[in-house]
Amino acid sequence: xxxxxxxxxxxxxxxxxxxxxxxxxxxxxxxxxxxxxxxxxxxxxxxxxxxxxxxxxxxxxxxxxxxxxxxxxxxxxxxxxxxxxxxxxxxxxxxxxxxxxxxxxxxxxxxxxxxxxxxxxxxxxxxxxxxxxxxxxxxxxxxxxxxxxxxxxxxxxxxxxxxxxxxxxxxxxxxxxxxxxxxxxxxxxxxxxxxxxxxxxxxxxxxxxxxxxxxxxxxxxxxxxxxxxxxxxxxxxxxxxxxxxxxxxxxxxxxxxxxxxxxxxxxxxxxxxxxxxxxxxxxxxxxxxxxxxxxxxxxxxxxxxxxxxxxxxxxxxxxxxxxxxxxxxxxxxxxxxxxxxxxxxxxxxxxxxxxxxxxxxxxxxxxxxxxxxxxxxxxxxxxxxxxxxxxxxxxxxxxxxxxxxxxxxxxxxxxxxxxxxxxxxxx
Amino acid sequence: xxxxxxxxxxxxxxxxxxxxxxxxxxxxxxxxxxxxxxxxxxxxxxxxxxxxxxxxxxxxxxxxxxxxxxxxxxxxxxxxxxxxxxxxxxxxxxxxxxxxxxxxxxxxxxxxxxxxxxxxxxxxxxxxxxxxxxxxxxxxxxxxxxxxxxxxxxxxxxxxxxxxxxxxxxxxxxxxxxxxxxxxxxxxxxxxxxxxxxxxxxxxxxxxxxxxxxxxxxxxxxxxxxxxxxxxxxxxxxxxxxxxxxxxxxxxxxxxxxxxxxxxxxxxxxxxxxxxxxxxxxxxxxxxxxxxxxxxxxxxxxxxxxxxxxxxxxxxxxx
Amino acid sequence: xxxxxxxxxxxxxxxxxxxxxxxxxxxxxxxxxxxxxxxxxxxxxxxxxxxxxxxxxxxxxxxxxxxxxxxxxxxxxxxxxxxxxxxxxxxxxxxxxxxxxxxxxxxxxxxxxxxxxxxxxxxxxxxxxxxxxxxxxxxxxxxxxxxxxxxxxxxxxxxxxxxxxxxxxxxxxxxxx
Numbered sequence: 001x002x003x004x005x006x007x008x009x010x011x012x013x014x015x016x017x018x019x020x021x022x023x024x025x026x027x028x029x030x031x032x033x034x035x036x037x038x039x040x041x042x043x044x045x046x047x048x049x050x051x052x053x054x055x056x057x058x059x060x061x062x063x064x065x066x067x068x069x070x071x072x073x074x075x076x077x078x079x080x081x082x083x084x085x086x087x088x089x090x091x092x093x094x095x096x097x098x099x100x101x102x103x104x105x106x107x108x109x110x111x112x113x114x115x116x117x118x119x120x121x122x123x124x125x126x127x128x129x130x131x132x133x134x135x136x137x138x139x140x141x142x143x144x145x146x147x148x149x150x151x152x153x154x155x156x157x158x159x160x161x162x163x164x165x166x167x168x169x170x171x172x173x174x175x176x177x178x179x180x181x182x183x184x185x186x187x188x189x190x191x192x193x194x195x196x197x198x199x200x201x202x203x204x205x206x207x208x209x210x211x212x213x214x215x216x217x218x219x220x221x222x223x224x225x226x227x228x229x230x231x232x233x234x235x236x237x238x239x240x241x242x243x244x245x246x247x248x249x250x251x252x253x254x255x256x257x258x259x260x261x262x263x264x265x266x267x268x269x270x271x272x273x274x275x276x277x278x279x280x281x282x283x284x285x286x287x288x289x290x291x292x293x294x295x296x297x298x299x300x301x302x303x304x305x306x307x308x309x310x311x312x313x314x315x316x317x318x319x320x321x322x323x324x325x326x327x328x329x330x331x332x333x334x335x336x337x338x339x340x341x342x343x344x345x346x347x348x349x350x351x352x353x354x355x356x357x358x359x360x361x362x363x364x365x366x367x368x369x370x371x372x373x374x375x376x377x378x379x380x381x382x383x384x385x386x387x388x389x390x391x392x393x394x395x396x397x398x399x400x401x402x403x404x405x406x407x408x409x410x411x412x413x414x415x416x417x418x419x420x421x422x423x424x425x426x427x
Numbered sequence: 428x429x430x431x432x433x434x435x436x437x438x439x440x441x442x443x444x445x446x447x448x449x450x451x452x453x454x455x456x457x458x459x460x461x462x463x464x465x466x467x468x469x470x471x472x473x474x475x476x477x478x479x480x481x482x483x484x485x486x487x488x489x490x491x492x493x494x495x496x497x498x499x500x501x502x503x504x505x506x507x508x509x510x511x512x513x514x515x516x517x518x519x520x521x522x523x524x525x526x527x528x529x530x531x532x533x534x535x536x537x538x539x540x541x542x543x544x545x546x547x548x549x550x551x552x553x554x555x556x557x558x559x560x561x562x563x564x565x566x567x568x569x570x571x572x573x574x575x576x577x578x579x580x581x582x583x584x585x586x587x588x589x590x591x592x593x594x595x596x597x598x599x600x601x602x603x604x605x606x607x608x609x610x611x612x613x614x615x616x617x618x619x620x621x622x623x624x625x626x627x628x629x630x631x632x633x634x635x636x637x638x639x640x641x642x643x644x645x646x647x648x649x650x651x652x653x654x655x656x657x658x659x660x661x662x663x664x665x666x667x668x669x670x671x672x673x674x675x676x677x678x679x680x681x682x683x684x685x686x687x688x689x690x691x692x693x694x695x696x697x698x699x700x701x702x703x704x705x706x707x708x709x710x711x712x713x714x715x716x717x718x719x720x721x722x723x724x725x726x727x728x729x730x731x732x733x734x735x736x737x738x739x740x741x742x743x744x745x746x
Numbered sequence: 747x748x749x750x751x752x753x754x755x756x757x758x759x760x761x762x763x764x765x766x767x768x769x770x771x772x773x774x775x776x777x778x779x780x781x782x783x784x785x786x787x788x789x790x791x792x793x794x795x796x797x798x799x800x801x802x803x804x805x806x807x808x809x810x811x812x813x814x815x816x817x818x819x820x821x822x823x824x825x826x827x828x829x830x831x832x833x834x835x836x837x838x839x840x841x842x843x844x845x846x847x848x849x850x851x852x853x854x855x856x857x858x859x860x861x862x863x864x865x866x867x868x869x870x871x872x873x874x875x876x877x878x879x880x881x882x883x884x885x886x887x888x889x890x891x892x893x894x895x896x897x898x899x900x901x902x903x904x905x906x907x908x909x910x911x912x913x914x915x916x917x918x919x920x921x922x923x
Contacts, residue, residue, distance in 0.1 A: 198630070198631040201634075201635070203568060204603060204606060205547070315523060318551075320547060320551055321545065323545060458829070462830035462832050465832065473866065474863075476819055741820055
C-alpha cells in the first residue's frame with residue numbers, strides 16, 4: 001500500500017494514564033502509528049467523531065482462553081479475537097491449557113499464526129511451565145521464548161512441587177519473561193468446586209479452602225525472593241492473598257497480580273442455586289474478600305484487571321455443579337463489568353481503570369504498549385462511558401454463552417477498536 | 428377421634444430438600460403419611476391413587492433399600508415403575524443427566540426419583556423437566572425422605588420433637604442424611620448436637636443451628652434420641668480418622684455407652700449398619716433401637732411424598 | 747342461606763334412619779356401620795350407638811377415608827386439594843352387612859370410591875347405603891337404601907350439613923354457590 005492511511009479521532013476525552021494525559025483532544029493516526037495528540041486538523045483523514053466518548057490506549061487482557069487447539073467447539077482464536085475487539089481489547093494473552101498444551105515452540109508459533117490470520121486483535125501467548133502442564137519436567141521455555149512466548153504458566157493448575165517451581169524460576173533468570181501462577185495447592189482443595197464455607201456446607205458441595213490459594217502464593221513469594229524473577233499471580237481471590245502480595249511488594253519483590261470481574265462482583269452466595277455459570281476457579285469468595293480486593297485496587301497494589309475469559313459449551317454448563325467445567329465468558333462485556341465493580345461505586349476513577357487495563361498489564365508482560373505516546377503503535381479504544389446497554393450473550397462473537405451477566409443493564413459501550421491503525425471493530 | 432379438617436394446600440411438585448420446607452409443610456407430610464400406614468397390614472396393599480402414572484427410579488449411585496422403598500410406595504399407589512440405573516460419569520462431554528432425563532420424559536413419565544453423587548443434581552433436574560422430581564439423595568447435600576422418615580419415627584415414638592435433645596453422630600461433613608435431619612429437626616423445635624471428630628465436621632459448622640461436640644461420652648447421657656450415621660468410606664477423601672478401631676473407640680455406640688443413656692433414648696440409624704463400627708449388634712437389635720421402625724415408616728413417608736407431589740403437579744395443571 | 751333441617755329435625759331424621767335400618771336387618775345378621783370421612787363418620791357413630799341400643803347387641807362402627815380412591819385426584823380441574831386421613835376400621839368386614847354412611851348423596855362418585863376402598867379391605871356380604879339427604883344430580887347408577895329426605899337443590903347451590911361434634915350445631919342448610 002503506497003497510500004498513506006490517516007484516521008483522525010475528533011473531540012473525545014483522551015485518557016492516556018501512562019503519559020498523565022486526560023483532556024478533550026484529537027488523536028491523529030497515520031499508517032500504523034500515533035502521529036499527534038492535541039488539536040489536530042487534517043483534511044485527508046478518515047474522521048471518527050468521538051464527542052462524548054473516552055479515547056484511550058487499546059485495552060490489554062493478560063488472561064484469556066481461546067481453546068484452540070483442542071476445544072474449537074467452545075472457542076477458536078478466530079472467534080475469540082473477534083470477541084476481543086468487540087470488547088475493546090487490542091491485545092490479549094492466550095493461556096496454554098489447550099489440548100495439547102502449548103508447551104513447545106511449534107504450538108507457540110501456531111497460536112501466533114492463527115492470531116495473525118484472524119486479523120483482529122494482537123495475540124500473545126504464554127507457554128506451559130512444565131511439559132503437558134503436569135508439574136513435573138520443565139517445558140522448553142527457551143525455545144518458546146524464541147518463538148515469541150511472553151511468559152509461562154501452567155494455568156488451570158498451579159505448579160504443586162516446590163522444587164519444580166524453584167527450578168522454573170531459576171531457569172527463567174536467563175530470559176526477560178514473567179512466570180505466572182494459578183495459585184492452588186491441590187492437597188488442600190483437590191476436589192473442591194466452590195469456596196469452602198457455610199454455603200458449601202449447606203449445599204453439600206466440596207469446598208476449596210482459601211488457604212489452598214494463599215499457601216501456594218506465599219510459597220512462590222519465598223521462591224521469588226531467592227530468584228528475583230518477575231512473578232505474576234493470576235486471578236487473586238482472597239483477602240489473604242491480597243495481604244501476601246501487599247507485603248511482597250513492600251519488600252520490593254518483582255511480583256504483580258491481576259483480578260477478574262467476577263471476583264469483584266459476586267460472592268459465593270451466587271452459587272446457592274447450583275447455577276454452574278458461577279462455577280469458577282478460583283471460586284467466588286465472600287464479601288470480605290471482595291472488599292480486600294477493591295481496597296488493593298484502590299491502593300494500587302493490583303497491577304491489572306484480567307477477564308480469565310473461559311468459554312464453555314452450554315451442554316457442559318448444564319451438567320451437575322460437581323462435574324461442570326469452571327469459567328465465565330466475559331471478554332466482550334469486561335469493560336462494563338469493571339465499570340460496574342469499580343468506577344460506579346467510586347473505588348477508582350476512569351484514569352486508574354484505564355491504567356489497569358492498558359500500560360500496567362503491558363508492563364507485566366514486558367511489552368511496549370498501552371500508551372498513546374506519539375510514535376507508538378496505534379492501538380486505540382473508543383468507548384462511550386455513559387451509553388447504557390443490555391448484555392446480550394446471543395450477540396456475542398464468542399462461540400460460548402456461559403456468561404452470568406446476560407441481561408445485565410450496564411454502561412460503557414465500546415464504539416471503535418483500532419488495532420495497529422486499522423479499524424477492527426466499530427459499533 | 429375426630430379431628431377438624433385443617434385445610435392445607437400442598438404446592439410443591441418437587442421434593443428437593445428439607446431446608447426449603449416450612450414447619451407446616453413438614454407436619455402436613457406426616458399427617459398424610461399417617462393415612463398410608465395401615466397399608467402394610469391390609470390384605471390388599473394397594474390403592475388406585477396413582478393409577479396410570481409412571482415413576483422412574485433414576486439411580487446413579489448404588490442403593491437397594493431406598494430404591495425398593497420408593498418402588499414399593501409407588502406400587503402401593505398403583506403407579507407403574509421404571510428402573511434406570513447407571514453409574515454417573517465425571518466426564519463433561521457425552522450424554523448429560525439432563526439429556527437422559529429429557530429422553531425419559533419424552534416417553535411420558537410423571538415422577539422422577541433421583542439418586543445422584545452430585546449435590547444439586549435433583550435441583551438441576553427439576554429445572555430442566557416438567558415431571559415431578561423427588562430427591563432420593565444428592566451427593567452430600569440432602570436426602571429428604573430419609574430426614575422425613577427419621578423425624579416421623581421420632582414424632583411417633585415421642586409425640587413431638589419440641590425440646591428433645593438429639594445427637595447425630597459420625598461423618599457429618601459427607602452426610603446428606605445429617606443435613607436433612609438438621610433442617611427438619613431444628614424446624615420442629617429439637618436441640619441438635621452433632622458429634623464426631625473435627626475432621627468429619629463440615630466447614631463453618633458453627634454457623635449451623637446446632638451444637639457441636641467431639642466427645643460422645645460428654646453428651647450421651649442427655650440425649651433423647653441418637654442417630655448414628657453410617658461411615659461412608661467411599662465418600663471420604665484421605666483418611667479423616669486414623670483407623671476404624673480408633674473411630675469405634677470414641678464414637679461407636681457400644682453396649683456400655685447405651686447403658687449410660689436415658690432409658691427411653693431412641694437409637695436410630697439410616698442403614699445399612701456397619702455392625703461393630705457405628706454400633707454394636709446388641710444395641711442395633713436392642714430395645715432402644717427403632718431402626719426397623721424407621722424402615723417401615725419410610726414406606727408411609729414415601730407414599731405420602733409421591734401422593735403430594737403428584738397432587739401439586741395436578742393442581743398446577745401443567746401436565 | 748336457607749335452613750333445610752334444624753337441630754330437632756336432624757335428630758328426628760337420624761332416629762328415622764335408625765328405624766329403617768333396624769327394620770331392614772333380619773335377626774341374626776351381622777351388621778356394621780362405616781362412615782365416610784368426615785361427616786359420615788359422625789353420623790355413623792350416632793347410628794351405631796342407637797342401633798346397639800335398639801338391637802341389643804354391639805354394632806361396630808368404623809370410619810373410611812376415600813381420598814386415595816377418588817376419581818378426581820388426577821383431575822387438574824378438581825376443586826380443593828383433598829387431605830389424606832386414616833381409615834379406622836378395627837374389625838374384619840368379611841361376611842358383614844356394611845351400612846355405608848354419608849351426609850349428602852349427590853353425584854354418587856364418593857360412594858363409588860368408598861365401595862372400592864371397602865372392597866380392598868375385605869369381602870362384605872352386602873353393602874347398603876344410608877344418607878341424611880339425597881339431593882339428586884346423580885352421575886353414577888347409585889341409590890341410597892336409607893335416606894331421610896330427598897330434596898331438589900339446583901346444582902349451583904350447595905347442601906351443607908353441620909353436626910354438633912365438629913360444627914357446634916346440628917343443621918342442614920342450602921346456600922348459593
